[in-house]
Amino acid sequence: MRNGPGRVRPPLGRVLLVAVPFAWLAAFFLFPFLIVLKLSLSETALAQPPFLPIVEWVEEAGDLYLAIRLRVQNYLTLLSDGLYLAAFTSSLRIAATATLLALLVAFPVALGMARCRAEIRPFLLLAVMLPFWTSFLIRVYAWMGILKDDGLFNALLLGLGLIAEPLVLLDTETAVLIGIVYSYLPFMILPIFANLEKHDPSLLEAAVDLGCRPWKAFWRITVPLARPGIWAGCFLVFIPAVGEFVVPDLLGGADTLMIGRTLWLEFFTNRDWPLASAVAILMLLVLVVPIVLFQRQQALERLR
């Protein structure tokens, strides 16, 4: 778009086209976000809804005041209480580990899909997306059946004679990692596949022709070129994984601290809506900052 005095007003059609997603985001993201922000700055009350308004008309000595009370205590609590910080760091750690594991599993799958014969590619793509046809909740429940002490996995290992005692998997962090990697794997595979599929196969031939062994050519050509797909996949897995609630709740047991679960507990068990909102706002900030940084980095890289 041109700047300065000669700037052309874009045609109405284009404005409308862009306005639709903006309106959508404003209505379903920005507006709820503002409500949550407002909630996070209010005070709990035994009432329905369970918080006090932050803007109020107050009459004092015959004068009418518009009183705005912003309660910062919710945030101070979050920052001072070790439990919340621990939940945040443990969420980030679990999400990061799960993202890395998902990447390790997804990359070979995506590479295989991109390199296989073109006719079978649609079937493989379908296979990757097939789990979405079943409810996420049911699939996580199914993992409970697989991972519990007398579950399928232990039965298999016992049957093969690999272990003598059943492994304790359910209600551990391992189970949470398995659950997250399983649930979000398609989000890692698809962007990487979409990227790898576009690679010109003659690039690898050129590398090999210039004296590079295939394994090295993979690292020097395929991986650097796949970087945008890898980043996209990692963000698609990492961001929802940080706030993941269902998986830690069902597979992680009482001891797994994750921020999504903390939020749930504050909201429904403690009925402390303002604190829960503060948790949500803080979580958003924690996630938005690295994304913005990443995008700045990407833009710089493109400029170079």
Add this chain to the structure above:
Amino acid sequence: MATARPIRDPRSRIEPWQDPEAAPFVRIQGVTKTFGDLYAVDNVSLDIFKGEFFALLGPSGCGKSTLLRMLAGFEKPTAGRILIDGVDMTDFPPWRRPVNMMFQSYALFPHLTVRRNIAFGLEQERLPRAEIAERVAEVVRLVRLEGLEDRKPEQLSGGQKQRVALARALVKRPKVLLLDEPLGALDKKLRDQTQLELVNIQDRLGLTFVIVTHDQEEAMTVGSRMAIMREGQIAQIGTPSEIYEYPASRFVAEFVGEVNLIEARLLRVEGTFMHLRAPALGCAIVTDRPVPALPGEPLWVAVRPEKMTIAKAPPRETGHNCVEGEVFDIEYLGDVSVYHVRLESGAMLRATEANRLRLIERPITWEDRVWLSWGPDASVVLKS
């Protein structure tokens, strides 16, 4: 028709294929490559000499690219051997072969700068940095890419990309440089210019080049010799002029340049002249290149359109190599015009004439009665 290969100093002109003592540099021995039931390359044997610019020419799907890919090591021959400089390379992987390829798509690494692209091959050899820098600078000068070293491939024009691809392969100092349709993506002017540049570079460095192309003009311009391929087999090997003037088969005659093919039967052989009867012409054909043939055996006489003379008056000597007809169509190509002449039998012949006069001043026009004639040295008799 651009048959002119850039003139070289005749003293440096090498024709090693004429020299019985010369040892071939690249030997392709009985090489076959099958994909399932398809014979992509079918028992091809070919010798290429050091310093040659060898062109593999053929229609798409003739196996020329597969042959080149086997030289590079991307495909393994189903049968046969490939020797380069006396070493059997058949089982060598691409990264151990002393050959480099310039790809049709250029295959430049999009995430690396021009400099890093060119240095890539040398980095694999673990050469000292200073030497890499020196050799890259040298080849950058050779292909005239100075000042573009820090650009990414996407910031280059088609011609510049092509030069980077060439530089990247040349910098490795390969024994054989393979070029797979290297100029296909360039426009005509740039392509012509680049062809001459390629020949110059090849000549200066004394390297052996093998080029694959479907463009016969390109093959004739750059090639010291060329092999015409058809359905996985070699139809003919020779210098561009040998192949153009003395095609070995109807396929070659038609594939390289334009040609009038006239079906004929042997009449008699008189000394070094062969007389043929051509029912479609209604006259006899005399040629100075007789082939052994039986009476009644189907033969074809090939006459290039530019070797036919077109005139409104009958030539002095009629009776053979001379037919009358009517101008059916004129293809105006600027420098030349192609006259499509319909004979009484309904057969069509083509004659090309340089347009020395402007269009309106030319004497021959549509529906004129004209005479086509050619000399006995203008034709070749083909048996297949």
